Amino acid sequence: MTQGSAASVPAGRSMRADARRNRDRILAAAETAVAEHGAEASLEEIARHAGVGSATLHRHFPSRQALLEAVFHDRVEILCAKARDLAASPDPGSALVTWLRAVGAHAASNRGLAASLMRGARDGDSTLGTTCHTMIIDSGGELLTRARQAHAVRPDVAIADLLKLVNAISLAAEQETAGAAETDRLLTLALDGVRPQGVPVTGPARTRGGGSRNT
Amino acid sequence: MTQGSAASVPAGRSMRADARRNRDRILAAAETAVAEHGAEASLEEIARHAGVGSATLHRHFPSRQALLEAVFHDRVEILCAKARDLAASPDPGSALVTWLRAVGAHAASNRGLAASLMRGARDGDSTLGTTCHTMIIDSGGELLTRARQAHAVRPDVAIADLLKLVNAISLAAEQETAGAAETDRLLTLALDGVRPQGVPVTGPARTRGGGSRNT
DNA sequence: TTGCAAAACGGGGTGGTCCTCCATATCGTA
DNA sequence: TACGATATGGAGGACCACCCCGTTTTGCAA
Numbered sequence A, B: 001m002t003q004g005s006a007a008s009v010p011a012g013r014s015m016r017a018d019a020r021r022n023r024d025r026i027l028a029a030a031e032t033a034v035a036e037h038g039a040e041a042s043l044e045e046i047a048r049h050a051g052v053g054s055a056t057l058h059r060h061f062p063s064r065q066a067l068l069e070a071v072f073h074d075r076v077e078i079l080c081a082k083a084r085d086l087a088a089s090p091d092p093g094s095a096l097v098t099w100l101r102a103v104g105a106h107a108a109s110n111r112g113l114a115a116s117l118m119r120g121a122r123d124g125d126s127t128l129g130t131t132c133h134t135m136i137i138d139s140g141g142e143l144l145t146r147a148r149q150a151h152a153v154r155p156d157v158a159i160a161d162l163l164k165l166v167n168a169i170s171l172a173a174e175q176e177t178a179g180a181a182e183t184d185r186l187l188t189l190a191l192d193g194v195r196p197q198g199v200p201v202t203g204p205a206r207t208r209g210g211g212s213r214n215t
Numbered sequence C: 001t002t003g004c005a006a007a008a009c010g011g012g013g014t015g016g017t018c019c020t021c022c023a024t025a026t027c028g029t030a
Numbered sequence D: 001t002a003c004g005a006t007a008t009g010g011a012g013g014a015c016c017a018c019c020c021c022g023t024t025t026t027g028c029a030a
Helices: A017-040 A043-050 A054-060 A064-086 A092-109 A113-118 A132-149 A159-175 A180-194 B017-040 B043-050 B054-060 B064-086 B092-109 B113-118 B132-149 B159-175 B180-194
Strands: none
Touching: A017 A043, A017 A054, A017 A064, A017 A113, A043 A054, A043 A064, A064 A092, A064 A113, A064 A132, A092 A113, A092 A132, A092 A159, A092 A180, A113 A132, A113 A159, A132 A159, A159 A180, A159 B159, A159 B180, A180 B159, A180 B180, B017 B043, B017 B054, B017 B064, B043 B054, B043 B064, B064 B092, B064 B113, B064 B132, B092 B113, B092 B132, B092 B159, B092 B180, B113 B132, B113 B159, B132 B159, B159 B180
């Protein structure tokens, strides 16, 4: 079911039993390795730990990116589902923020996720399937559109901007020894700049006057 | 003395002529290589291109980080000098923002700078000299303190937060094929959250509201 | 100028990475 | 059961960071 995940290989239903078994083993090993060493984990070691040859790993996942996407596919789907839920929220502004923070939280607790989400169809290797990047972009785009219609965000902000922001922060926090709490703090900080005129997300509409006037 | 840059090696006054010559060559080659391939440039190739053996490179710069710091040392100093200038500004709030954007601009136009600034004394290898990280933190801290005294920034924001934000964005923009303009746009967006009028997303209870008497 | 010890050098080795070929083993089916 | 398609993994090539150690260069002092 869910394992239609295959983001890299013919990988359809017609997969030999042993192939699927190895694929799952690789994925499990990769999950562990990535959690421990981040997105730069050694592929060789993943293969070793999965008990398969390196060639097998490469056949299943032609690129590191493909492997990462498979590893994170389920998590990304959870985020997309969450976006769908939130799209029905009566408060599109805070729905968007809630979702972005959820993305940040996931990225913070899954080393490498941020990096994976960042790299989109960049290298043109995406033709094989929907990448994490586009999945997330699509899901978030919906939320942003609604938030914009509700005038809860600046009109000049794109979903790509927001996700880049979220991922950038997660990535940065990942490199340092910062906890999830700090990541969220930074994120909150950054997201405050997204509202138009400083309309508080959670509270009554407060106008942020001249804005720069103070400084 | 500017070239006291040596962030990695005894590197003092008593340096043999050939050693200094090689050091400079390596630095020049590294500058080119990093500009072209980013912070992950091959050290071997840098040594080759500099016309020295790889051992020599490693003697002068025991780690990649040490090399990067030496490469960016001058640029970081420029930023620190700018911070000193801006510290005298009558408008501490915009001085801080101006400086942060300058940091962002530098990071955007120097591949690897952001990553270099990010990694602080992290690995404990810093005992050899003042790292880019701490130099920048110190310089920016001054600006932030003044801005805070002028109530131009939230009191709960640390300079490390702000720099992390700036660097995160630069890093993200660096990975994608984004131009400097986009980087600045994202940065401006994020920095808007720093001004005190904004109500924190998470803390509705927080009554800093008094500050915005306007409108 | 010459001699010499200390300093710097760099070739080559070690052990690691990613990735590819192709002879072999395994699977699913007729 | 037999066979062809499919999947496998070890060996090997190209690259990398980093280190050991015999050799060369330098600067100073006689």
